Amino acid sequence: MDIRRYTRRTIRLAVVGGLGATLMTGPRPVGASTPSHTTTAAARTPATAADSDLAALRHIWERQAEAWARGDALAYSSIYTPDADLVNIKGEHLHNRHVIAARIQHYFNGDLKNTHILRIDERVRLISPTMAIIVRKDCVLYGAEKACRPDNLSINTSVAVKDAGQWLITSFHNTLVQALDQAHRPFRGIVPATWEQPPTLSGEAASGSTP
């Protein structure tokens, strides 16, 4: 299982909604912590077809971000398989590309008007030549915002499949990242008898990924 990790604190992107202007800012590596397990895995990976797959997988997000910034849900949904599942941060389950397009367009016309998305951290893991898992942190920027607000930082998992040479998303599942004080209670009202702050994940640049 090849594991590759791509982490960016600030991403070049982003098209400011509607205006089509593209800002380019240099990608900066995340903080000091370099996970040893992933670099080991990466070092094993020969520069082969896997590299072009990884590039294609990263490009999916860029296509989505551009479509998002234009408020174009049809383009946004075109990177999903026809039978894809999408679970958004509200726990809405959207099944199939048409439903995704319709629902996202509804949001683009309303709550998500004039917004764009910013990628904070991304880990792409090829689990077979035709399947990848992408775990990503990103957020929605409103208007002229340049940085993520803590209350709309989210973490999402995408399952990508390669069909006829093209990578598409067959599953996207998103969860808002809660502030630590709320994260103490993953489910309702159960107060822990004891709680220790979650340790920094070994091998993960967790502390550096939240703006």
Added chain:
Amino acid sequence: MGIHTYARGPIRLVLMGGLGLALTGAVTPAQAATGDGRAAPALSPMMPGTTDPDLTALAQLWHRQAEAWARGDGHAYGATYTPDADFVNVTGEHIHTGREIGVRFQRYLGAQLKDSRIITLEEKVQMLSPTLAYIIRKGCVFFRKETSCHPNTTSWNTSLVVKTGGQWLVRSFHNTLVKPPQK
């Protein structure tokens, strides 16, 4: 795309870990998830009578998780994940590796998830390949003597399950609470 839908909820299942009791029914079926154009056989690994060995194994894997959860055994729960698994819980916490999942759950199951068990309301399983299964599931957590899902614990989760060395293990799990329609 070679994707076959093996199952589509709602499934009224269920399993009560630890004690080994099985409850059936009484669980509110989830709202229709949206238009689904695919025809799918009414078959699920959660349903008794499944003969497909992989679907049976996937059901057994979930039962192992539920039993480990119910008896508060976080390490056994973590052992149902691959060594390189990714796990995102409802608070957006990302846990990497099966071992770390076990360590974290050992703590959670003794604290905020003490005396609880997991319930599946509905699920859909797709075999993406002979060694890769994709499962999207709606479920909840019962605390103590609860017998119906509280809205605050009802969630959708997506699992990618891989078969290696003849054994199915969860490679990726991502969970999101279902929030009320009006935020």
